[in-house]
Amino acid sequence: MNELISILREKNRPLEIEIPAMPAWNSFDELIDFLVKEYNAVALVKADGPDARRWILESNGSQIELVHDDLMGNKLVAPSVDSEELVLTIGRDLEQRLMGEILMIDADIQARILKTEEVVILTFWRDGQDLTRKIYEALQNQQSNLKDVQLFGAPCSYDLLMVPLESSDQLLKDVKLMDKSDLIQ
Numbered sequence: 001m002n003e004l005i006s007i008l009r010e011k012n013r014p015l016e017i018e019i020p021a022m023p024a025w026n027s028f029d030e031l032i033d034f035l036v037k038e039y040n041a042v043a044l045v046k047a048d049g050p051d052a053r054r055w056i057l058e059s060n061g062s063q064i065e066l067v068h069d070d071l072m073g074n075k076l077v078a079p080s081v082d083s084e085e086l087v088l089t090i091g092r093d094l095e096q097r098l099m100g101e102i103l104m105i106d107a108d109i110q111a112r113i114l115k116t117e118e119v120v121i122l123t124f125w126r127d128g129q130d131l132t133r134k135i136y137e138a139l140q141n142q143q144s145n146l147k148d149v150q151l152f153g154a155p156c157s158y159d160l161l162m163v164p165l166e167s168s169d170q171l172l173k174d175v176k177l178m179d180k181s182d183l184i185q
Helices: 025-039 081-098 132-141 165-177
Strands: 006-008 015-018 042-048 052-059 062-069 073-078 101-104 110-115 119-126 150-152 160-164
Touching: 015 081, 025 052, 025 062, 025 073, 025 081, 062 081, 073 081, 110 165, 119 132, 119 165, 132 150, 132 160, 132 165, 160 165
Parallel strands: none
Antiparallel strands: 006 015, 015 073, 042 052, 052 062, 062 073, 101 110, 110 119, 119 160, 150 160
């Protein structure tokens, strides 16, 4: 399983925490909500473009940045040395929260499940092999009644399924019942 967050430290560059577990455009809003609720962050500057977003926030007297790029996903940035400790704390907190619940689908396949107020984010694997895309394609081929199931892939990361909270139980039932012989090769 790949990392949920990735801490990047380069000489003469700001500390960055990539968040491959939440690469999507709409995950940016969830991350903003998390920062506001958990770290009393206040937006100082909001820049929203067609394929990128960058918000500068203040939390506990330090400035932090949340950045989204359609190709790279979301990342948290410490623009100064003074904000590095806060960004590391937020990153580690986020990683713990993203761990989510691990569920055994059957004897071989596991799922990691992260529930938010509106959506459930899932990833499936067997023996370290990501099966999320194959499961998504199998669901599509079965013409499942599930609506609004989205597949997200991020560079150098694992795939994620995002489904509305009210459809998540049905998705898990469908996955448990599906013929998995084509998934495991």
